[in-house]
Each structure stands twice: as C-alpha cells, then as structure tokens.
Amino acid sequence: MSGRPPVGVLRGGPPGWLAAAPALLVAALFCGYPVAVMVANSFGVGQAPADTGPTLDHYLNAFASSAVRGALIASVIVAGGSVLLTLGIAIPVVLRLARDNRAGRGTVLADALLTLPIALPGIIIGFFAIVLTGRTGLLGLAWDGFSGLAYTLPGLLVAYIYFAIPRVLGPLRGAAETLDPGLADSARTLGASRIRVFCTITLPLLLPAAIEVGGTAMAVALGGYGTVATLSEGVRLLPLNVVNELTTGYRLASSSALAVLLACLSVLALVAGRVLSRTVRKGFLS
Template identity: 40%
Template sequence: MTVPRAMKSTMFTLDGRRGVMLACMAPAAAFFFAFWLLPTARLITVPAEKGWSAYFEILTDSRYLESILNTVLLSLVVTIATLVIGAATGIYLARRSFRGRQTLLALLTLPLAFPGVIVGFFVILLGGRQGLVADFTHSLGLSRVTFAYGLTGLFLAYLYFSLPRAVASYTAAAEAIDVQLEEAARMLGASRWHITRDVWIPQLAPTTVACGAIVFATAMGAFGTAFTLASKVEVLPITIYNEFTNYANFATAAALSIALGLITGAVLFAARLLCGLSPAR
C-alpha cells in the first residue's frame, strides 16, 4: 500500500516537531533530575539511615515541636492578616479612580523588590534596640521598648513582605469583576452585606485561596527575614539551619525539612483542590 505524498510530508513534519520538542525538553529534564529529583531523594534517604528515630525525635522533642508550632501559627496569622488587609486595599484601589493611583499602587508593591534580609533590617530600624520606637520611649524617660527580635517582629516583617502580592492580586481580581452583577443585586434591593456575601466573596474566592496558599508557603519557608530577626524565638527554617550548620545533625535537619515540605505541600494541594472545585465564572 502506497502512502500519499502529502501524508508522507505531514508525517515528516510531525517527526521533526517531536524532535525539536525533545531537544528543547532535554536540558529542562536534566536540570529537573539533577537539581530536584536527586537532592529530594537524598533528603528522604538521610533520615531513613537512622530508621524512624529521626522522625520520632522531631515529634517528641519539645524544642522541635515548639519550632514547628511557632512556624505554623505565625504563618496562619500572617496569612489571615495579609488577606484581610490586602483584600480591603486591593478592592478600594480597583473601585476608586484618583490622581496618583498608579503611583500609590507602585509604591505599595515596591517591597516585592526587597529581599528578606532588607525587610528584617527595616523592622530592626523601627523596633530594634537602636530603633525609632526604642529611641522615642527612651526620650520619655522610659526603658527602651523593642519588639523586632521575637514573634511580633517576624509577624510585621512577614506581613510587610506578603502584602504587596496580596494587594496586586486583589486589585487585578476586583478590576475583572463584572460590575453588572453588583448593579443587578442593588436593583433587586440587596443590602451592602448581601452584595458582599453573594457577589464579592464568590468572585474573589479563587484569588483568596491562591493568594493565601502562596503567602502561607512563603511564610513557612522564609529564611532571610527569620535569620535577621529570630534571636528570641525559633522558627523552622532557623532550626533546620542550626541543626545542619552548627550541629552537623543531618538526619534531624532532613527530617525537619521533610516536615516543612509536607505541611506546605498539603496546604498548596488543598488550595489546588479548592480552586478546582470553585464554580466557573
């Protein structure tokens, strides 16, 4: 059976495209294998060399448990505060037109360009031992008030670092909402609360879930800010750093890293499920 010339040309074209695609994917596949699969496999096998004792240790040792709880609770509080403030600011910027709006939006998102160490330095300048608040209370004849080196300082730093993402996300999402839905609800006699509940919240739910997951994951794994500020409290990235660098306790550091990855991965997976179950717009 002879194959038509046009079909042969199409087959050769498809084979050429597959070859080009495979050639383009080969570097990405090699990079993924070398810098993700191999380190992840090694990370899993390091605690396994000690059996279950490394995992049992991080679940029973009070210092490790406290570090995990501090990190999870801090990340949850930062996520909730970021979503509330970011939603209010983003919706306001989306629904108001005034002179300097774009400049204000640019200034609000400027912290995206700052690394975590710089954000921590800002908090120290405000609430550190030589910060503005300490100098002010000292000038009043009081003791120097500091809050930069504990959970309060970490909360403010994480909030400062996360808000620009939330503001940008909510502003874009609010601008995309169909105004006619709100106008129709208002014409039907809906109150402001009912409009918020039945129009705004469902429309912004995917943005809230996605943004909340990203903020939580970022707060869980933030190292630069924690390294700058966490001198009076221990969070998971600093605990992992200390176990790995200062004590050469590789099995425990790997077990803590896996615990951090599992917690963060579970939240991200749940967010994907919620976004997938949300009704189409």
C-alpha cells in the same frame, strides 16, 4: 489545557519534547535528585553521614523535642496568621485599586509601592523590623512598648505581613480586576446595601482566588528563612532549626528530616489552598 492537536509543530522535524529536555534535565538533576537525596537522608539511607541504615529516629526525635514542636507551632502561627491578616487587608485594597483603575485614576505608584517588598530579600524585612521596633528602634521613641517588639511573636507576625503583602496583593489584584462591576451594580439596584453586596456578591466571587493565593503565600512564608534569621534572637521558627542542625555539628540526617517536615507543611498549605479554593468555587450553589 485543551486536547487540540498541536498547531505549528515542525512537521517532520525533531519531536517537541526535545526542546524541553535541557530544562527538564536541569530541573531533575538540581531539584528532583537533591530533594530525593534529602528525603533519603532523613530516613538514614542517604549519603554520609546520613547513611546509618533505614530509621525513623530522626523524625521521632524531632517530634520528641519540645524546641522543635514549639518552632513548628510558631511557624504555623506566624505563616498562617500573617497570611490571614494580609488577606483581610488586601481584599479591600485590591477592590479599591480595581475601581480606581476602571475609573481611569492612576494606580501605578500604588502598584509599584505595594509590589516593592517582593524584590526585597527576607533579611531586609527583618532588618526593617529592627530599625523600627528593635531595641533602639524608631517607633520605640514614640512609645516604649514598641522597643524590642521585633523579637516577639506579634512583631514577627507584622514582619511576615510585610513579606506577604506583595505575594497576596499581586495575584489578588488580577482577580479583582476581572470581577464584573456590573454584578455589584445590579445587586445594588436590587436593593442590597453595600455591606450586603460585599458579603453576598463581591466576597464570594473573590474568595476562591483569595484562598488559593493565601495557600501559596503561606507555603512561601513557611519556607522563608531570611526574616527570621535576622531576628533569630527572638522567636524560633522551624527554618532556624533546619539550619541549626547543620551549622552546629553537621547533623545532616536530622536537618534533612526537619527540612522534609517543613517542605511537607508548605506542600500541605499549597495543596490545601488549591483544593479548598476549588471546593468553595463548586460549593457556591448549596
């Protein structure tokens, strides 16, 4: 944002922040405050029954529980792995789509289909996994190994790739579209092979965007509940534990602690994506 003086201010009218006030109030009341209460709950200083006094027990218990540790690790593997794999798939696809688009070949249908999963709740994606690779899944008819795959770690990984595709492809598509094709052309005339052009020009220029997009997608994937809820009889991920603490006995404090843990992971992924992307962008010259 620039330091330009605001143009188009209602001169002599009410100050600009007044326009923002209602939205800020809603955000503070229904996001800021509840999140603060949730954090307080996790330390035992929130509302009943999580008002037992300041304590770190809920976090210590969480880390002591092997179920929670397992879910945590599985969550990181599934969210991180699916996003990494999606990036590997998405980069060639967005480059291809950008080229087609420049050449005037229509990409509307491909764009529409690749965006589709963003409008589908996670539960439907989980259900897809059941239809295809559940115990009576369609793919199981072709090969027995597919039966029940939905409830395993690799199956969950594939379901999360489905979840991540539109969230990675969409923003990355914009980045690929802004890449100057003249750069790759120039590199080629200078004698670089296609692989060399990809490794030294296209990929480095796309990498900062890819890292940032990856961080955001991983944050979203970590917090995703629907997919794993549908497939809950298989691998356990952390969001299931958060809900479990509430639905079996309303242990608000320990549920809040797990929720805070999950939020921290997401924020970590988000911030790491931004920071790493900036570092890569700056570190190119070395």
